[in-house]
Amino acid sequence: MNIVLFGPPGAGKGTQAVKLAEKFNYIHLSTGDIFRKNIKENTALGKKASAYMAKGELVPDELTIKMLEDAANENPDANGIIFDGFPRTIAQAKALDSFLKDQKGQKVDKMLSLEVEDEELIKRLLERGITSGRPDDADEGIIRNRINEYNKKTAPLKNYYEDQGKCVEIVGVGGIDEIFNRLASEFA
């Protein structure tokens, strides 16, 4: 199965994706993690992405889609893939559909949407910023910009998956294990 883990910045996608991938032997693909690795290693992609990320803006689709496809092709034999932080635009969702269909004869099976209120997100991200070392978590203005980008460009994707009957809403507030159990029940 190919699962899109969906939700705003700070919803807990990364935390839950790591646990789910381990439990179900899936590949976890986080576009944010891959961008940060490229920035750390000072690659050409990292140099292009860093200016956008520092401002809390989305990295352009063209760069993001190419990178995602390369990463997915590195792991052809997984039980499935959990997509974390991708797609974030309609163009990315369409590119993902074509990629899965043309290269693997597969599809997105489910989109699990973690639901958390904006004020709770800001609180969580500022808290994470104290220890994460992520510059985009350390500044409330950048955090608000990420949430704005989400509301403007990413939230409309919910309709895209709802129309295909693939969207499942999951309450993203509560203990980590509690939320994990809600998500895990969708992998059966």
Ligand code: ADP
């Ligand atoms: P969060 O979900 O907390 O914002 P991520 O690590 O998923 O954290 O993303 C960090 C940043 O990386 C985003 O603010 C954006 O600049 C960039 N990014 C990640 N995924 C994508 C994507 N699919 N499309 C465009 N930009 C992305």
